[in-house]
Amino acid sequence: MKAFVFPGQGAQFVGMGKDLYETSPVAKDLFEKANEILGFRITDLMFSGTDEDLRQTKVTQPAIFLHSVILAKTLGEEFKPDMVAGHSLGEFSALVAANSLSFEDGLKLVYKRALAMQKACELNPSTMAAVLGLPDEKVEEVCASITDEVVVPANYNCPGQIVISGTNAGIDKACELLKEAGAKRALKLSVGGAFHSPLMNPAKEELEKAINETQFSKPICPVYQNVTTVAETEPETIKKNLIAQLTAPVKWTQSAEHMIADGATEFVELGPGAVLQGLVKKINKEIATSGKQ
Numbered sequence: 001m002k003a004f005v006f007p008g009q010g011a012q013f014v015g016m017g018k019d020l021y022e023t024s025p026v027a028k029d030l031f032e033k034a035n036e037i038l039g040f041r042i043t044d045l046m047f048s049g050t051d052e053d054l055r056q057t058k059v060t061q062p063a064i065f066l067h068s069v070i071l072a073k074t075l076g077e078e079f080k081p082d083m084v085a086g087h088s089l090g091e092f093s094a095l096v097a098a099n100s101l102s103f104e105d106g107l108k109l110v111y112k113r114a115l116a117m118q119k120a121c122e123l124n125p126s127t128m129a130a131v132l133g134l135p136d137e138k139v140e141e142v143c144a145s146i147t148d149e150v151v152v153p154a155n156y157n158c159p160g161q162i163v164i165s166g167t168n169a170g171i172d173k174a175c176e177l178l179k180e181a182g183a184k185r186a187l188k189l190s191v192g193g194a195f196h197s198p199l200m201n202p203a204k205e206e207l208e209k210a211i212n213e214t215q216f217s218k219p220i221c222p223v224y225q226n227v228t229t230v231a232e233t234e235p236e237t238i239k240k241n242l243i244a245q246l247t248a249p250v251k252w253t254q255s256a257e258h259m260i261a262d263g264a265t266e267f268v269e270l271g272p273g274a275v276l277q278g279l280v281k282k283i284n285k286e287i288a289t290s291g292k293q
Contacts, residue, residue, distance in 0.1 A: 001082040003264040004097065005280070006068045006090035008250075009061060009195075011273035012054045016293070017067040018047040024074045030103065034066050037107055042066065057121070057192050061114035062107060065093050068271030069106065071292055072097035075270075083231065083259055085224040087276060088155070088196070088250050089113075091242065097270070098219035100238060105214050112210045116203035117246070121193030123202060128154060128165045128191050129175055133184030136162060142177045146170055154196035155250045158282035163189070165197035196249055204246040211239050222262075229254040231262060252276075256283045268292070 020027040021043065035041045045053045046063050054060055068090065072079050079097070086094035089110065096106035131139050136153070139162045143151045149170030155163035164174055171194075175186040193199065216239055222231030225241040229251045232238050256267075256279070269276045269291035277289040 001263040001265055002080065003083045003085065003259050003267045004072070004079070004081040004094070005084070005267055005269050005276045006086035006093035006097065007064060007269065007271045007273055007276055008086065008088035008090045009057070009064065009191075011271060011275055012060050012064055013272055014046075014049060014051060014054060016046050016054075016063065016272045017043070017070065020067075020070055020074060021047070027070045027074050030070045030073060031066065033103070034062070034107055037104060038062060038111060057118045058111070058114045061089050061117075062111050064089060064271060065096075065107065065110045067293070068093035069096045069103060071270045073103070075292075081221045083222045083224060083262065083264060084219070085255050085259065086226075087252055088226065088245070090271070090276075091223075091226055091245065093271065094223055095216075095219065095238065095242075098221055098223055100216050100219035100223065100235065101214070109207070109210055109214060113203070113207050113246075116206040117195065117200065118192065119206075120200050120203040124167070124193070124199045126150070126165070126167050126194035126197070126199050127171050127188055128163050128194060129171050129186055129188045131162045131164060131178050131183050131186050133160055134162075134178065134181060135160075138181055139164065139178065142174055142181060145177070146173055149173065150194065150198055152197050153249050154194070156253045157250075158253055158279045161279075161282070165194040165199075167194070167199070196245070196247065198247055200246045204243060207246060208243045211243055214239075224255045224259050226250040226252070226255065229258050231258070252279060253283055256280055260284055260287060266290070 154165035
């Protein structure tokens with residue numbers, strides 16, 4: 001069984017999607033439609049902008065979404081998923097690729113999400129850190145022990161690799177404690193804020209309204225969502241999980257494990273980079289992985 005997976009923020013690079021635009025009329029049409037919907041030429045920033053341009057959340061999120069979704073749309077008969085999943089932002093790409101959301105609605109939601117998250121970051125200066133070499137339970141225990149600041153597990157990426165999220169002071173304190181507890185590394189990331197933490201509540205409230213007003217359909221295959229980690233096909237459940245995702249952790253390890261338990265024998269990553277292929281291999285080295293970008 002084939003699982004198609006879609007990357008999240010951090011996978012972007014200058015030049016992303018350019019080959020697609022130049023070689024596929026379908027891709028070119030969709031990219032131009034996206035420029036129109038967004039009201040600015042995101043293609044210029046993707047194809048020939050700077051790293052700094054692409055690092056802005058309001059550009060990064062729609063750029064990665066467009067690269068992933070348009071890639072899926074150009075595969076034609078090759079895109080026959082038995083199941084799909086996406087890492088954080090990638091969940092929106094997965095839902096559009098699986099026909100649960102239209103291309104236009106998916107892009108509008110992703111752009112609203114990006115702007116709302118940017119705003120939430122400005123309200124509460126905060127950050128994230130990658131923690132390597134500790135069991136999940138130990139990281140959870142250390143985060144829970146810090147009660148005067150916000151610090152929570154944000155991404156369960158693969159065994160021994162968790163990203164934590166919280167206030168600047170909370171993350172500093174957690175990094176010290178995690179190193180004392182034996183972490184190989186506890187390294188702050190250069191991100192705009194504390195994604196997948198309670199500090200994203202203002203963004204969640206804003207996005208909830210937009211998601212509830214958007215038409216979702218039954219996807220063509222099960223979608224393994226970050227929040228529940230199991231196969232979902234009911235539009236109302238999908239919406240609810242998508243809203244919860246902004247302040248809940250991305251349970252990628254558990255999602256991939258469930259997909260494998262349900263019969264996935266091959267994972268194909270669609271979009272920029274190869275991060276998810278690497279994570280899947282760390283979760284189960286027997287599984288075949290490949291990617292297109």
